[in-house]
Amino acid sequence: MKILLLGKNGQLGWELQRALAPLGELVALDRSEGADLANSEQLIATVRAVAPQLIVNAAAYTAVDKAESDAAAAQQINAIAPGLLAREAKALGALLVHYSTDYVFDGSGDQPRDETAATGPLSVYGASKLAGEQAIAASACQHLTLRTSWVYAARGGNFAKTMLRLAGEREQLKVIADQIGAPTGADLLADLTAHMARATLANPQLGGLYHAVAGGQTSWHAYASHVIELARQRGQAIKVAPDQILAIPTSEYPTPARRPLNSRLSTAKLQQAFGLRLPEWQTGVERMLVEVLG
Ligand SMILES: NC(=O)C1=CN([C@@H]2O[C@H](COP(=O)(O)OP(=O)(O)OC[C@H]3O[C@@H](n4cnc5c(N)ncnc54)[C@H](OP(=O)(O)O)[C@@H]3O)[C@@H](O)[C@H]2O)C=CC1
Numbered sequence: 065m066k067i068l069l070l071g072k073n074g075q076l077g078w079e080l081q082r083a084l085a086p087l088g089e090l091v092a093l094d095r096s097e098g099a100d101l102a103n104s105e106q107l108i109a110t111v112r113a114v115a116p117q118l119i120v121n122a123a124a125y126t127a128v129d130k131a132e133s134d135a136a137a138a139q140q141i142n143a144i145a146p147g148l149l150a151r152e153a154k155a156l157g158a159l160l161v162h163y164s165t166d167y168v169f170d171g172s173g174d175q176p177r178d179e180t181a182a183t184g185p186l187s188v189y190g191a192s193k194l195a196g197e198q199a200i201a202a203s204a205c206q207h208l209t210l211r212t213s214w215v216y217a218a219r220g221g222n223f224a225k226t227m228l229r230l231a232g233e234r235e236q237l238k239v240i241a242d243q244i245g246a247p248t249g250a251d252l253l254a255d256l257t258a259h260m261a262r263a264t265l266a267n268p269q270l271g272g273l274y275h276a277v278a279g280g281q282t283s284w285h286a287y288a289s290h291v292i293e294l295a296r297q298r299g300q301a302i303k304v305a306p307d308q309i310l311a312i313p314t315s316e317y318p319t320p321a322r323r324p325l326n327s328r329l330s331t332a333k334l335q336q337a338f339g340l341r342l343p344e345w346q347t348g349v350e351r352m353l354v355e356v357l358g
Protein backbone atom coordinates (compact mmCIF):
# COMPACT_ATOMS: atom_id res chain seq x y z
CA MET A 65 0.00 0.00 0.00
CA LYS A 66 1.16 3.52 -0.80
CA ILE A 67 0.74 6.16 1.91
CA LEU A 68 1.09 9.94 1.49
CA LEU A 69 1.87 11.89 4.68
CA LEU A 70 1.62 15.69 4.53
CA GLY A 71 3.17 17.97 7.17
CA LYS A 72 5.81 15.42 8.11
CA ASN A 73 7.81 17.77 10.36
CA GLY A 74 5.10 19.02 12.69
CA GLN A 75 4.58 17.54 16.17
CA LEU A 76 2.15 14.97 14.83
CA GLY A 77 3.79 14.57 11.42
CA TRP A 78 7.05 13.53 13.03
CA GLU A 79 5.38 10.81 15.12
CA LEU A 80 3.35 9.67 12.11
CA GLN A 81 6.53 9.03 10.14
CA ARG A 82 7.31 6.37 12.75
CA ALA A 83 3.79 5.00 13.26
CA LEU A 84 2.80 4.75 9.57
CA ALA A 85 6.04 3.18 8.33
CA PRO A 86 4.95 -0.44 9.03
CA LEU A 87 1.68 0.00 7.11
CA GLY A 88 3.16 0.35 3.63
CA GLU A 89 5.33 2.41 1.34
CA LEU A 90 5.40 5.82 3.02
CA VAL A 91 5.91 9.03 1.04
CA ALA A 92 6.35 11.75 3.69
CA LEU A 93 6.52 15.37 2.57
CA ASP A 94 6.68 18.87 3.96
CA ARG A 95 5.89 22.17 2.31
CA SER A 96 9.32 22.43 0.68
CA GLU A 97 8.90 19.05 -1.02
CA GLY A 98 5.94 19.67 -3.31
CA ALA A 99 3.32 19.62 -0.57
CA ASP A 100 2.58 23.27 0.24
CA LEU A 101 -1.06 23.49 1.29
CA ALA A 102 -1.03 27.16 0.30
CA ASN A 103 -0.44 26.09 -3.30
CA SER A 104 -3.56 24.24 -4.46
CA GLU A 105 -2.32 23.33 -7.94
CA GLN A 106 0.94 21.92 -6.61
CA LEU A 107 -0.85 19.97 -3.89
CA ILE A 108 -3.24 18.36 -6.38
CA ALA A 109 -0.37 17.49 -8.76
CA THR A 110 1.57 15.87 -5.92
CA VAL A 111 -1.37 13.74 -4.77
CA ARG A 112 -2.02 12.59 -8.35
CA ALA A 113 1.67 11.77 -8.92
CA VAL A 114 1.91 9.69 -5.73
CA ALA A 115 -1.55 8.10 -6.18
CA PRO A 116 -1.75 6.78 -2.60
CA GLN A 117 -4.38 4.48 -1.08
CA LEU A 118 -4.03 6.36 2.23
CA ILE A 119 -3.54 10.12 2.67
CA VAL A 120 -2.70 11.42 6.14
CA ASN A 121 -2.83 15.20 6.53
CA ALA A 122 -0.82 16.41 9.52
CA ALA A 123 -0.21 19.87 8.00
CA ALA A 124 -2.19 22.77 9.43
CA TYR A 125 -2.17 26.45 10.31
CA THR A 126 -1.90 26.13 14.12
CA ALA A 127 -0.94 29.66 15.25
CA VAL A 128 -4.22 30.42 17.02
CA ASP A 129 -3.67 34.09 17.86
CA LYS A 130 -1.92 34.91 14.58
CA ALA A 131 -4.86 33.46 12.64
CA GLU A 132 -7.10 36.25 13.96
CA SER A 133 -5.27 38.70 11.67
CA ASP A 134 -4.35 36.17 8.95
CA ALA A 135 -7.73 34.59 8.24
CA ALA A 136 -7.21 34.01 4.53
CA ALA A 137 -4.09 31.91 5.12
CA ALA A 138 -5.76 29.91 7.90
CA GLN A 139 -8.76 29.27 5.65
CA GLN A 140 -6.60 28.17 2.71
CA ILE A 141 -4.51 25.73 4.76
CA ASN A 142 -7.14 24.46 7.22
CA ALA A 143 -10.25 24.44 5.02
CA ILE A 144 -9.61 24.76 1.29
CA ALA A 145 -6.62 22.43 1.08
CA PRO A 146 -8.33 19.65 3.09
CA GLY A 147 -11.33 19.99 0.75
CA LEU A 148 -9.04 19.47 -2.24
CA LEU A 149 -7.40 16.49 -0.56
CA ALA A 150 -10.86 15.03 0.00
CA ARG A 151 -11.80 15.47 -3.64
CA GLU A 152 -8.56 13.78 -4.74
CA ALA A 153 -9.05 10.98 -2.20
CA LYS A 154 -12.54 10.38 -3.54
CA ALA A 155 -11.22 10.17 -7.14
CA LEU A 156 -8.46 7.77 -6.07
CA GLY A 157 -10.68 5.69 -3.81
CA ALA A 158 -8.21 6.51 -1.03
CA LEU A 159 -8.82 6.88 2.71
CA LEU A 160 -8.13 10.42 4.01
CA VAL A 161 -7.09 10.88 7.63
CA HIS A 162 -7.38 14.45 8.92
CA TYR A 163 -7.19 16.17 12.33
CA SER A 164 -9.40 18.77 13.93
CA THR A 165 -9.66 20.46 17.29
CA ASP A 166 -11.61 21.14 20.47
CA TYR A 167 -11.62 24.79 19.28
CA VAL A 168 -14.54 23.99 16.91
CA PHE A 169 -16.72 24.23 20.06
CA ASP A 170 -17.86 27.28 22.03
CA GLY A 171 -16.79 25.71 25.32
CA SER A 172 -20.03 26.26 27.20
CA GLY A 173 -21.08 23.95 30.02
CA ASP A 174 -18.99 21.49 32.02
CA GLN A 175 -19.74 18.14 30.38
CA PRO A 176 -17.71 16.24 27.76
CA ARG A 177 -19.01 16.71 24.21
CA ASP A 178 -19.54 13.86 21.78
CA GLU A 179 -19.31 13.92 17.97
CA THR A 180 -22.98 14.90 17.58
CA ALA A 181 -22.67 18.05 19.74
CA ALA A 182 -23.32 21.41 18.09
CA THR A 183 -20.19 23.30 17.01
CA GLY A 184 -19.63 27.03 17.54
CA PRO A 185 -16.05 28.15 17.06
CA LEU A 186 -14.89 31.25 18.96
CA SER A 187 -11.79 31.92 16.86
CA VAL A 188 -10.66 32.20 13.24
CA TYR A 189 -8.53 29.08 13.76
CA GLY A 190 -11.52 27.14 15.13
CA ALA A 191 -13.78 28.29 12.30
CA SER A 192 -11.18 27.35 9.67
CA LYS A 193 -10.74 23.89 11.20
CA LEU A 194 -14.51 23.38 11.28
CA ALA A 195 -14.74 24.38 7.60
CA GLY A 196 -12.04 21.77 6.84
CA GLU A 197 -14.02 19.04 8.63
CA GLN A 198 -17.16 20.04 6.76
CA ALA A 199 -15.44 20.07 3.35
CA ILE A 200 -14.21 16.54 3.96
CA ALA A 201 -17.61 15.29 5.12
CA ALA A 202 -19.32 16.95 2.13
CA SER A 203 -16.92 15.33 -0.37
CA ALA A 204 -18.16 11.87 0.66
CA CYS A 205 -14.63 10.51 0.41
CA GLN A 206 -13.66 7.66 2.71
CA HIS A 207 -12.28 9.51 5.75
CA LEU A 208 -11.31 9.57 9.39
CA THR A 209 -11.43 13.01 11.00
CA LEU A 210 -9.91 12.95 14.49
CA ARG A 211 -10.73 15.88 16.77
CA THR A 212 -8.02 16.22 19.35
CA SER A 213 -6.83 18.80 21.91
CA TRP A 214 -3.82 20.40 23.59
CA VAL A 215 -1.27 18.43 21.55
CA TYR A 216 2.28 18.11 22.85
CA ALA A 217 5.35 16.18 21.72
CA ALA A 218 9.04 15.97 22.57
CA ARG A 219 9.77 17.50 19.16
CA GLY A 220 8.20 20.80 18.18
CA GLY A 221 6.68 23.69 20.06
CA ASN A 222 3.91 23.31 22.64
CA PHE A 223 2.52 24.68 25.90
CA ALA A 224 4.42 22.22 28.15
CA LYS A 225 7.77 23.18 26.66
CA THR A 226 6.91 26.89 26.90
CA MET A 227 6.09 26.44 30.61
CA LEU A 228 9.39 24.60 31.24
CA ARG A 229 11.31 27.42 29.61
CA LEU A 230 9.44 30.16 31.51
CA ALA A 231 9.82 28.26 34.80
CA GLY A 232 13.58 28.39 34.38
CA GLU A 233 13.54 32.14 33.64
CA ARG A 234 10.88 33.72 35.87
CA GLU A 235 10.01 33.89 39.55
CA GLN A 236 6.30 34.07 38.88
CA LEU A 237 3.97 32.59 36.26
CA LYS A 238 0.30 33.33 35.72
CA VAL A 239 -1.62 30.52 34.07
CA ILE A 240 -5.28 30.17 33.15
CA ALA A 241 -7.14 27.81 35.48
CA ASP A 242 -10.68 27.95 34.04
CA GLN A 243 -10.04 26.35 30.63
CA ILE A 244 -10.42 22.58 31.02
CA GLY A 245 -9.28 19.91 28.58
CA ALA A 246 -6.95 16.97 27.97
CA PRO A 247 -3.30 17.27 26.92
CA THR A 248 -2.82 14.68 24.18
CA GLY A 249 0.50 13.28 23.00
CA ALA A 250 1.36 13.33 19.30
CA ASP A 251 2.80 9.83 19.79
CA LEU A 252 -0.56 8.53 21.06
CA LEU A 253 -2.40 10.21 18.18
CA ALA A 254 0.01 8.74 15.65
CA ASP A 255 -0.46 5.24 17.08
CA LEU A 256 -4.25 5.68 17.10
CA THR A 257 -4.06 6.84 13.47
CA ALA A 258 -2.20 3.70 12.38
CA HIS A 259 -4.66 1.38 14.18
CA MET A 260 -7.73 3.26 12.99
CA ALA A 261 -6.57 3.61 9.38
CA ARG A 262 -5.78 -0.09 9.13
CA ALA A 263 -9.14 -1.07 10.58
CA THR A 264 -11.02 1.40 8.36
CA LEU A 265 -9.27 0.22 5.18
CA ALA A 266 -10.48 -3.30 6.05
CA ASN A 267 -13.95 -2.14 7.13
CA PRO A 268 -15.00 1.13 5.44
CA GLN A 269 -18.04 1.39 7.72
CA LEU A 270 -15.69 2.59 10.47
CA GLY A 271 -15.00 5.87 8.65
CA GLY A 272 -16.23 9.19 10.03
CA LEU A 273 -15.66 11.76 12.77
CA TYR A 274 -14.09 10.78 16.11
CA HIS A 275 -12.97 12.56 19.25
CA ALA A 276 -9.43 11.40 20.00
CA VAL A 277 -7.91 12.73 23.23
CA ALA A 278 -6.09 11.27 26.23
CA GLY A 279 -8.11 10.26 29.31
CA GLY A 280 -8.92 12.54 32.24
CA GLN A 281 -9.04 16.32 32.33
CA THR A 282 -7.05 19.23 33.69
CA SER A 283 -6.64 23.00 33.43
CA TRP A 284 -3.73 24.78 31.77
CA HIS A 285 -2.68 25.85 35.29
CA ALA A 286 -2.71 22.33 36.76
CA TYR A 287 -0.98 21.00 33.63
CA ALA A 288 1.77 23.64 33.91
CA SER A 289 2.19 22.94 37.65
CA HIS A 290 2.43 19.19 37.00
CA VAL A 291 5.07 19.61 34.29
CA ILE A 292 7.13 22.07 36.34
CA GLU A 293 7.07 19.87 39.48
CA LEU A 294 8.16 16.82 37.46
CA ALA A 295 11.02 18.85 35.99
CA ARG A 296 12.03 20.03 39.48
CA GLN A 297 12.04 16.42 40.71
CA ARG A 298 14.30 15.50 37.80
CA GLY A 299 16.85 18.09 38.95
CA GLN A 300 16.09 20.82 36.42
CA ALA A 301 16.99 24.41 37.32
CA ILE A 302 13.53 25.84 38.09
CA LYS A 303 13.28 29.45 39.24
CA VAL A 304 9.56 29.68 40.03
CA ALA A 305 8.42 28.50 43.49
CA PRO A 306 5.35 26.20 43.47
CA ASP A 307 3.20 28.90 45.14
CA GLN A 308 4.26 31.43 42.52
CA ILE A 309 2.57 29.51 39.70
CA LEU A 310 -0.57 31.61 39.99
CA ALA A 311 -3.98 30.36 38.87
CA ILE A 312 -5.82 33.09 36.95
CA PRO A 313 -9.15 33.30 35.15
CA THR A 314 -9.25 33.67 31.36
CA SER A 315 -10.34 37.30 31.83
CA GLU A 316 -6.89 38.11 33.28
CA TYR A 317 -5.00 36.76 30.27
CA PRO A 318 -6.18 38.73 27.23
CA THR A 319 -5.31 37.22 23.84
CA PRO A 320 -6.34 38.06 20.26
CA ALA A 321 -8.26 34.75 19.91
CA ARG A 322 -11.01 33.61 22.27
CA ARG A 323 -10.56 30.05 23.54
CA PRO A 324 -13.21 27.62 24.86
CA LEU A 325 -13.53 27.18 28.64
CA ASN A 326 -14.85 23.63 28.34
CA SER A 327 -12.68 21.57 25.99
CA ARG A 328 -13.77 18.20 27.41
CA LEU A 329 -14.30 15.67 24.59
CA SER A 330 -15.92 12.26 25.03
CA THR A 331 -14.01 9.43 23.36
CA ALA A 332 -16.68 6.75 23.88
CA LYS A 333 -17.34 6.44 20.13
CA LEU A 334 -13.69 5.81 19.27
CA GLN A 335 -13.14 3.36 22.12
CA GLN A 336 -16.25 1.40 21.23
CA ALA A 337 -15.82 1.35 17.44
CA PHE A 338 -12.15 0.39 17.45
CA GLY A 339 -11.79 -1.49 20.76
CA LEU A 340 -9.02 0.87 21.88
CA ARG A 341 -8.28 2.47 25.26
CA LEU A 342 -7.16 6.05 25.77
CA PRO A 343 -4.55 6.32 28.56
CA GLU A 344 -4.71 9.10 31.16
CA TRP A 345 -3.04 12.33 30.03
CA GLN A 346 -0.35 12.20 32.73
CA THR A 347 1.18 8.99 31.33
CA GLY A 348 2.18 10.54 28.03
CA VAL A 349 3.26 13.84 29.57
CA GLU A 350 5.70 12.01 31.88
CA ARG A 351 7.19 10.07 28.93
CA MET A 352 7.59 13.28 26.95
CA LEU A 353 9.38 14.98 29.87
CA VAL A 354 11.83 12.12 30.25
CA GLU A 355 12.57 12.40 26.54
CA VAL A 356 12.98 16.18 26.64
CA LEU A 357 14.88 16.47 29.95
CA GLY A 358 16.83 13.22 29.78
N1 LIG B 1 -1.12 21.63 18.41
C1 LIG B 1 -2.26 21.46 19.06
O1 LIG B 1 -2.37 21.77 20.24
C2 LIG B 1 -3.43 20.86 18.37
C3 LIG B 1 -3.40 20.49 17.05
N2 LIG B 1 -4.53 20.00 16.44
C4 LIG B 1 -4.49 19.62 15.03
O2 LIG B 1 -3.61 18.52 14.90
C5 LIG B 1 -2.91 18.59 13.67
C6 LIG B 1 -1.42 18.51 13.89
O3 LIG B 1 -1.01 19.60 14.70
P1 LIG B 1 0.49 19.74 15.25
O4 LIG B 1 1.35 18.65 14.73
O5 LIG B 1 0.40 19.94 16.70
O6 LIG B 1 0.88 21.13 14.57
P2 LIG B 1 2.32 21.75 14.28
O7 LIG B 1 2.12 23.21 14.27
O8 LIG B 1 3.35 21.13 15.15
O9 LIG B 1 2.60 21.22 12.80
C7 LIG B 1 1.89 21.71 11.71
C8 LIG B 1 2.70 21.40 10.48
O10 LIG B 1 2.00 21.93 9.36
C9 LIG B 1 2.93 22.52 8.52
N3 LIG B 1 2.37 23.55 7.66
C10 LIG B 1 1.91 24.78 7.97
N4 LIG B 1 1.55 25.43 6.86
C11 LIG B 1 1.77 24.58 5.82
C12 LIG B 1 1.60 24.67 4.42
N5 LIG B 1 1.15 25.79 3.84
N6 LIG B 1 1.95 23.62 3.66
C13 LIG B 1 2.44 22.50 4.21
N7 LIG B 1 2.63 22.35 5.52
C14 LIG B 1 2.30 23.38 6.32
C15 LIG B 1 3.95 23.14 9.44
O11 LIG B 1 5.14 23.36 8.72
P3 LIG B 1 6.11 24.58 9.08
O12 LIG B 1 6.80 24.18 10.33
O13 LIG B 1 6.99 24.64 7.87
O14 LIG B 1 5.23 25.78 9.26
C16 LIG B 1 4.09 22.06 10.49
O15 LIG B 1 5.07 21.12 10.13
C17 LIG B 1 -3.42 19.87 13.00
O16 LIG B 1 -4.48 19.54 12.13
C18 LIG B 1 -3.93 20.70 14.15
O17 LIG B 1 -4.94 21.61 13.73
C19 LIG B 1 -5.70 19.79 17.11
C20 LIG B 1 -5.79 20.11 18.44
C21 LIG B 1 -4.65 20.63 19.19
Ligand SMILES: Cc1cn([C@H]2C[C@H](O)[C@@H](COP(=O)(O)OP(=O)(O)O[C@H]3O[C@@H](C)C(=O)[C@@H](O)[C@H]3O)O2)c(=O)[nH]c1=O
Pocket residue numbers: 126127128164165166167212213214215222223226237238239240243284317323
Ligand atom coordinates in the same frame (compact mmCIF):
# COMPACT_ATOMS: atom_id res chain seq x y z
C1 LIG C 1 2.15 31.18 27.73
C2 LIG C 1 0.90 31.22 28.60
C3 LIG C 1 -0.31 30.76 28.12
N1 LIG C 1 -1.41 30.80 28.91
C4 LIG C 1 -2.69 30.28 28.38
C5 LIG C 1 -3.15 30.79 27.04
C6 LIG C 1 -4.02 29.65 26.54
O1 LIG C 1 -5.33 29.83 27.04
C7 LIG C 1 -3.39 28.43 27.16
C8 LIG C 1 -2.56 27.59 26.20
O2 LIG C 1 -1.63 28.40 25.51
P1 LIG C 1 -1.22 28.02 24.04
O3 LIG C 1 -0.50 29.17 23.46
O4 LIG C 1 -0.58 26.69 24.01
O5 LIG C 1 -2.67 27.93 23.40
P2 LIG C 1 -3.13 27.49 21.99
O6 LIG C 1 -2.02 27.67 21.02
O7 LIG C 1 -4.41 28.14 21.76
O8 LIG C 1 -3.39 25.91 22.12
C9 LIG C 1 -4.28 25.35 21.20
O9 LIG C 1 -3.61 25.11 19.98
C10 LIG C 1 -4.49 24.73 18.95
C11 LIG C 1 -3.64 24.44 17.71
C12 LIG C 1 -5.47 23.69 19.31
O10 LIG C 1 -6.06 23.06 18.44
C13 LIG C 1 -5.92 23.59 20.75
O11 LIG C 1 -6.33 22.27 21.10
C14 LIG C 1 -4.90 24.09 21.73
O12 LIG C 1 -3.86 23.16 21.98
O13 LIG C 1 -2.56 28.89 28.23
C15 LIG C 1 -1.36 31.28 30.21
O14 LIG C 1 -2.39 31.29 30.94
N2 LIG C 1 -0.16 31.71 30.72
C16 LIG C 1 0.98 31.72 29.96
O15 LIG C 1 2.06 32.16 30.44
Ligand SMILES: [Mg+2]
Pocket residue numbers: 126127128
Ligand atom coordinates in the same frame (compact mmCIF):
# COMPACT_ATOMS: atom_id res chain seq x y z
MG1 LIG D 1 -0.11 27.24 20.17
